[in-house]
Amino acid sequence: MRRGLIWSAAGLAAVAAAGLFVTRAVPDETDGLAALTGDVANGEVVFIASGCASCHAADDAEGDAKRVLTGGHRLASDFGTFVAPNISMDATHGIGDWTLDDFATALRAGVSPDGQHYYPAFPYASYAGMTDQDVVDLWAFMQTLPADATPSAPHDIGFPFNIRRAVGVWKTLYLNDDWVVTDVPSPELERGRYLVEVLAHCGECHTPRDALGGLDRAAWMAGAPNPSGRGTIPALTPDELTWSAADVAYYLETGFTPDFDSAGGSMADVVTNFAQLSASDRQAVAAYIKALPR
Known part of the structure; x- marks a missing residue:
């Protein structure tokens, strides 16, 4: 009986270890970024094409105000309502204290600077295919945008979808940088x-x-x-x-x-x-x- 309990405990420990491994937050590969120089003009093109302001500017923003990335836009889904955060250059409420590596890891791996998973309402599963140069260029452009001290609002999601660790399973299933259309002859x-x-x-x-x-x-x-x-x-x-x-x-x-x-x-x-x-x-x-x- 004692031997059976030992084997059961060992099995549970193995399952727990496997679960922790699968659900861990894996940072982006950023080794090549430091050697690149950011191009602000191309970073603006990346910013526009990626629709950053569409989610992260205030819903009623117009003109230059759409470059103030205060957050607050609500994204309804079957899993709850996600709220776009402040990603302005404010060091307290935005991303002003991030490094380039922090930015790349958030953008392409969906991982925060403190090692937490972001929910895939943030389309990092698409951004995973972004080139190193475009990441660096976008970061250079972001530095030119104004800071805003509006705190980010919390998401409105319930159990079990509010367990961020479980997003690691989702990433194991769906997060990759493979092309969907492989034949592009021009x-x-x-x-x-x-x-x-x-x-x-x-x-x-x-x-x-x-x-x-x-x-x-x-x-x-x-x-x-x-x-x-x-x-x-x-x-x-x-x-x-x-x-x-x-x-x-x-x-x-x-x-x-x-x-x-x-x-x-x-x-x-x-x-x-x-x-x-x-x-x-x-x-x-x-x-x-x-x-x-x-």
């Missing part, structure tokens, strides 16, 4: 893939999710329920979206569809961002969309 398609799959994180809304909230990559860009519970996010696959590449590029610039409708809701923010990018970037996204399978 520089334009390569740029479009990077914009769609990484910076603009389009798949986070336009791709359905499984029961654990992971993207169903087998149904990439096939449309999904709106997390707010109102309607659906449309499919962008060629069998559903019949627009030409020129139509897509024009929509990203102006918000107007070929049917004379206009972008609304969160897509209006996306158009605001893409309208500030180059025409070649909008064309690259359109080319990628038209090259999707199905």
Whole structure:
């Protein structure tokens, strides 16, 4: 009986150790960052393409106020409501006391400076594919933005989803930097893939999710329920979206569809961002969309 208890205790200890290993917070690989010099101008492009202000500026912000990343935007989901934090340069309530390594680890690994998991409402699963140079450039641009002392609001999520350690299991299942579309035979398609799959994180809304909230990559860009519970996010696959590449590029610039409708809701923010990018970037996204399978 004593031997059985010993083996049982050993088994429980092994299970606990495995659980701690799987759920640990793993930092980003940052060894190459220190050798790079940040380009503020490109960092601004990365900031705009990534939609940082769309979540982290105050909901009523306009003009220059959209560069004050005070947080507060609420993101509804099946797991609760997540609230975007203050990521301004305030050292107390924002990220002003972070290092470049802290920033890269948050952005690409979803881990805070104190070693806690961020919830994947922060689209680090997409940003995981961001290049070292773009990370450094974005950080250089962030240094130019104003500080704001507004405290971050807490998330509104209940048990068991409020157990941050469990996010490590989610990351084991879903966090990687693999491309969804692997065949990109031209520089334009390569740029479009990077914009769609990484910076603009389009798949986070336009791709359905499984029961654990992971993207169903087998149904990439096939449309999904709106997390707010109102309607659906449309499919962008060629069998559903019949627009030409020129139509897509024009929509990203102006918000107007070929049917004379206009972008609304969160897509209006996306158009605001893409309208500030180059025409070649909008064309690259359109080319990628038209090259999707199905």
